Amino acid sequence: MSKLSIQGVEKTFPGRRGASATRALEPTSLEVQDNDFITILGPSGCGKSTLLRVVAGLETPSGGAVLLDGQPVSAPGPDRGMVFQSYTLFPWLTVRDNVCFGLRERGVPRAEQLAVADRFIAQVGLRGFENHHPAQLSGGMQQRTALARALANDPKILLLDEPFGALDHQTREVMQELLLGIWEEHRKTVLFVTHDIDEAIFMASRVVVMSARPGRIKCDIPIELPHPRSYKVKTAPEFAAYKERLTEEIRVETIKTLQMEA
Amino acid sequence: MPPSLFAPLKPVAPGLRTVLGALCFVLFFLGWGIATYGGFVKPLFLASPGDSLVAGWGLFTEFGFAQDIAVTIWRVLAGFALAALLAVPLGILMGAFKPVEAFFEGFVSFARYLPASAFIPLLILWAGVGELQKILVIFIGSVFQLVIMVSVIVGSTRLDLVEAAYTLGASRRGVVLRVLLPAASPQIFEALRLVLGWAWTYVIVAELVGASRGIGHMIIDAQRFLDTGQMIFGIFVIGLIGLVTDFLFQAAHARLFPWARGR
Ligand SMILES: Nc1ncnc2c1ncn2[C@@H]1O[C@H](COP(=O)(O)OP(=O)(O)O)[C@@H](O)[C@H]1O
Numbered sequence: 001m002s003k004l005s006i007q008g009v010e011k012t013f014p015g016r017r018g019a020s021a022t023r024a025l026e027p028t029s030l031e032v033q034d035n036d037f038i039t040i041l042g043p044s045g046c047g048k049s050t051l052l053r054v055v056a057g058l059e060t061p062s063g064g065a066v067l068l069d070g071q072p073v074s075a076p077g078p079d080r081g082m083v084f085q086s087y088t089l090f091p092w093l094t095v096r097d098n099v100c101f102g103l104r105e106r107g108v109p110r111a112e113q114l115a116v117a118d119r120f121i122a123q124v125g126l127r128g129f130e131n132h133h134p135a136q137l138s139g140g141m142q143q144r145t146a147l148a149r150a151l152a153n154d155p156k157i158l159l160l161d162e163p164f165g166a167l168d169h170q171t172r173e174v175m176q177e178l179l180l181g182i183w184e185e186h187r188k189t190v191l192f193v194t195h196d197i198d199e200a201i202f203m204a205s206r207v208v209v210m211s212a213r214p215g216r217i218k219c220d221i222p223i224e225l226p227h228p229r230s231y232k233v234k235t236a237p238e239f240a241a242y243k244e245r246l247t248e249e250i251r252v253e254t255i256k257t258l259q260m261e262a
Numbered sequence: 263m264p265p266s267l268f269a270p271l272k273p274v275a276p277g278l279r280t281v282l283g284a285l286c287f288v289l290f291f292l293g294w295g296i297a298t299y300g301g302f303v304k305p306l307f308l309a310s311p312g313d314s315l316v317a318g319w320g321l322f323t324e325f326g327f328a329q330d331i332a333v334t335i336w337r338v339l340a341g342f343a344l345a346a347l348l349a350v351p352l353g354i355l356m357g358a359f360k361p362v363e364a365f366f367e368g369f370v371s372f373a374r375y376l377p378a379s380a381f382i383p384l385l386i387l388w389a390g391v392g393e394l395q396k397i398l399v400i401f402i403g404s405v406f407q408l409v410i411m412v413s414v415i416v417g418s419t420r421l422d423l424v425e426a427a428y429t430l431g432a433s434r435r436g437v438v439l440r441v442l443l444p445a446a447s448p449q450i451f452e453a454l455r456l457v458l459g460w461a462w463t464y465v466i467v468a469e470l471v472g473a474s475r476g477i478g479h480m481i482i483d484a485q486r487f488l489d490t491g492q493m494i495f496g497i498f499v500i501g502l503i504g505l506v507t508d509f510l511f512q513a514a515h516a517r518l519f520p521w522a523r524g525r
């Protein structure tokens with residue numbers, strides 16, 4: 001049985017104030033196996049976030065169903081950890097209390113909360129910043145904290161919606177390595193949305209390409225690069241081959257998106 | 263002054279800031295002094311700074327003005343505290359739960375345009391001219407404004423924070439208590455500061471009618487004796503109390519919400 005099963009999920013946003021409805025997602029199906037690291041690649045506006053938000057339970061699909069371990073998903077819950085593109089740390093809490101947030105909501109004793117939080121804070125390389133507030137952190141540090149916060153809840157699956165999208169290129173590459181390292185250690189099931197081809201290939205065990213709006217899955221490419229992967233793999237010929245293929249796929253869709261807007 | 267000082271939104275050095283702030287007061291007193299000591303305005307209409315100060319001294323030593331101040335402060339705080347006690351929880355409920363908002367919003371928006379001073383005759387009829395009536399004027403003047411402000415503040419909490427909380431396993435109750443409430447606190451605090459300032463205008467109005475003590479009563483009393491010095495001193499005391507309250511609120515804000523600095 002798949003860890004996560006997305007079955008014919010579609011989404012149409014009703015038009016507001018006489019505007020026509022937006023078809024964001026065509027019926028989409030995807031099977032995610034345990035320990036998969038799936039990156040969803042597509043031009044912006046193709047419905048990637050919508051798909052991820054449906055899986056998170058933040059958006060109700062217009063049709064179809066999402067099953068996690070065979071159980072239908074209808075509302076957000078701690079079994080699906082999410083990291084958003086925008087910075088969503090609670091500004092009034094310190095790094096440590098942000099990471100403790102989910103554990104606290106679930107009534108975990110404080111001592112245990114702290115032990116778990118400190119472990120994940122160390123893992124994302126933020127030891128020494130436990131008592132900082134989000135406003136004192138750089139964007140990369142905030143997203144690392146958000147990652148630790150999601151991981152601390154020990155979710156069955158990790159949903160990441162362009163979490164490094166707002167970071168500069170260098171920080172972004174280091175963050176990718178960090179995330180991949182964590183995945184190689186914990187083997188969490190991950191669904192990672194991005195529009196960056198390098199990012200998609202580097203971390204994935206499978207890259208799922210989405211078509212232009214209304215989105216649907218266009219192709220599903222297993223990435224057979226060995227683990228552990230270092231940043232050096234990005235210059236390997238196999239990597240280049242994947243990149244060439246995905247660039248073609250994405251280019252077509254991007255051009256379609258542009259024509260649609262014109 | 264070099265023109266770069268006036269680049270839009272450019273901050274000014276803290277020292278210069280204090281100097282400029284003080285300079286405004288100095289110029290104000292200078293203008294007042296010239297108008298009065300220079301004989302441009304008759305003392306009957308405007309007392310000089312010196313005379314006002316002397317009148318103020320007399321108020322404290324001969325007329326027990328300290329007690330007037332205490333009475334007025336007590337009225338403001340009592341009326342304001344009652345209003346806050348009702349308005350803050352109700353505003354939070356309205357901001358968090360849209361059906362509650364739909365139920366109250368129309369009425370509260372209507373009620374907040376009712377001038378508190380227009381209620382004074384009615385309130386005298388209902389509650390006499392005692393303390394309760396004064397407190398009720400302040401209550402009516404503050405409560406509806408505060409409800410609307412708090413509900414707007416809570417309602418505009420960043421949705422992505424709420425969503426993040428849900429994906430971390432927060433219940434609805436958890437979202438209200440541990441996301442909406444802390445996220446809104448600094449601004450609610452700020453709203454309280456603003457409305458407290460308005461409460462001061464209501465208390466004076468309330469004291470102009472049927473009071474036997476209080477700053478407003480003293481000002482009306484002074485008018486009967488055409489003592490502009492006392493009137494001006496009374497008005498100044500109100501301003502001074504406002505200044506001190508503002509300062510206290512700001513200090514408390516910085517202490518309570520250090521994470522919200524510079525927002
Ligand atoms: N809440 C919403 N209401 C209406 N339209 C929406 C809403 N959210 C997204 N959309 C539309 O759905 C489409 C897909 O959006 P999204 O899933 O955010 O795309 P992506 O994440 O791939 O950039 C876009 O055209 C967007 O404008």
Ligand SMILES: [Mg+2]
Pocket residue numbers: 048049050161162
């Ligand atoms: Mg998106």
